[in-house]
Amino acid sequence: MTPPFKSLAGAGLLLCAALAAGGCAAVGVWPVPATHELPPQTRVVPIGAVKGYAKDWFFTFGGVPDIMHPDIAQAATKDALAATQADLLTNATYSLYVTRIPLGLYIAGVNAWIISWTVEGTAARFEPMPPAQPSPPTPEPPHGP
Amino acid sequence: MGRDRTRRAVLVSAAGLALGLALAGCWTRLGTNIPTDTFVPPGAVVEPLGPVSATKSVGHWLWAVEADKAFYDEVRRMALKQRGGDILINLKVKTTLGSYLDLYYTTEITIEGIAARVVMPAAAPPGS
Numbered sequence: 001m002t003p004p005f006k007s008l009a010g011a012g013l014l015l016c017a018a019l020a021a022g023g024c025a026a027v028g029v030w031p032v033p034a035t036h037e038l039p040p041q042t043r044v045v046p047i048g049a050v051k052g053y054a055k056d057w058f059f060t061f062g063g064v065p066d067i068m069h070p071d072i073a074q075a076a077t078k079d080a081l082a083a084t085q086a087d088l089l090t091n092a093t094y095s096l097y098v099t100r101i102p103l104g105l106y107i108a109g110v111n112a113w114i115i116s117w118t119v120e121g122t123a124a125r126f127e128p129m130p131p132a133q134p135s136p137p138t139p140e141p142p143h144g145p
Numbered sequence: 146m147g148r149d150r151t152r153r154a155v156l157v158s159a160a161g162l163a164l165g166l167a168l169a170g171c172w173t174r175l176g177t178n179i180p181t182d183t184f185v186p187p188g189a190v191v192e193p194l195g196p197v198s199a200t201k202s203v204g205h206w207l208w209a210v211e212a213d214k215a216f217y218d219e220v221r222r223m224a225l226k227q228r229g230g231d232i233l234i235n236l237k238v239k240t241t242l243g244s245y246l247d248l249y250y251t252t253e254i255t256i257e258g259i260a261a262r263v264v265m266p267a268a269a270p271p272g273s
Contacts, residue, residue: 023247024209028175028240029217029254031182038187090184093214096175120214 025100025113026067029093032121035077036088039126044090047123052080055116062109067098069115076117084123092121176239182221183232183263190264194230197260199223202241202253209250212240220254230260 038044054075058065073094080089094117101112185191201220203210210216217238224233236258243251 023207023244024242024250025244026173026175027209027212027242027252029212029214029238030177031179031217031221031238033181033184044184044186091182093217095211095213097209097211118211118213 023099024097025064026096026098028068028096030096032089032092032094034088034090035092035121041129042126043129044088044124045127046090047084047086047125050080050083050086050089050121050123052076052078052082052119053116054079055114058113058115059103060109060111060113065113065115067096067113067115072115073117073119076119080119080121081123086123087126088124089119089121090124092119094119171244173242173244174239176237178235178237181232181234182236182238182258185232185263186265188266190266191232191234192262192264193234194228194260194262196258197224197227197230197233198255198257199227200253200255202251204249204251206249209242209244210252212252212254216252216254220256224256224258225260228260231263232261233258234261235259 034044054072056069056072073096076094077089077092080092081087097116097118099114099116101114103110103112181191199220201216201223203216221233225231233256236256239255239257241251241253241255243253
């Protein structure tokens with residue numbers, strides 16, 4: 001009679017361990033054409049591919065934290081820009097990864113959350129538009145007799 | 146004997162509940178609407194080609210695959226292939242995370258939008 005109990009108990013322990021360890025709670029992806037507004041009369045000069053990352057911890061007692069936390073996404077952008085001293089990112093892709101650790105084992109609503117943002121894109125610089133070339137003077141039409 | 150039977154009933158019920166939860170899974174969906182996913186230089190003309198959509202799902206044990214740029218670009222390529230455009234405009238991007246008892250995860254990206262072609266203005270000939 002005991003062997004099935006042992007295997008079931010083992011399966012239960014494995015399940016409890018997996019639940020206690022927690023896991024991924026949300027993922028997301030957001031493509032962004034340009035991270036900053038173009039000033040007038042400027043052009044965008046690409047520098048190269050870059051990647052930035054930022055994360056933060058939160059603790060909650062019931063409910064969920066602000067998983068789309070804009071400060072963390074902004075920190076990831078600054079991290080990407082810092083390496084190249086660029087002004088903006090073009091064709092950027094923001095990725096969100098949220099991990100929940102159930103400190104209350106899903107019985108009490110005490111959770112730790114790790115919210116991480118990764119951004120990958122092309123670092124670029126603003127440059128003033130080159131001045132328009134003055135067009136050469138048009139020759140005078142020949143006067144008739 | 147009676148105690149054993151009760152114990153077995155409790156364990157079988159717990160296993161049944163766990164199996165039910167595992168099969169049902171838990172889903173988290175995040176989505177957004179964006180006008181375009183690609184930087185269009187000022188002065189360029191965007192020519193719409195038609196609606197496109199693509200979905201891809203990846204599963205992994207113990208942790209979820211990140212919905213990163215490589216994953217997004219793959220789904221984007223699948224969508225653009227349908228019409229042969231350069232960029233997507235007026236698009237919806239949806240991400241779905243499926244979790245089965247924190248043991249198995251699925252990450253899915255869905256893109257729906259309009260494929261478009263970017264036409265750069267021809268450089269004016271010198272002296273014109």
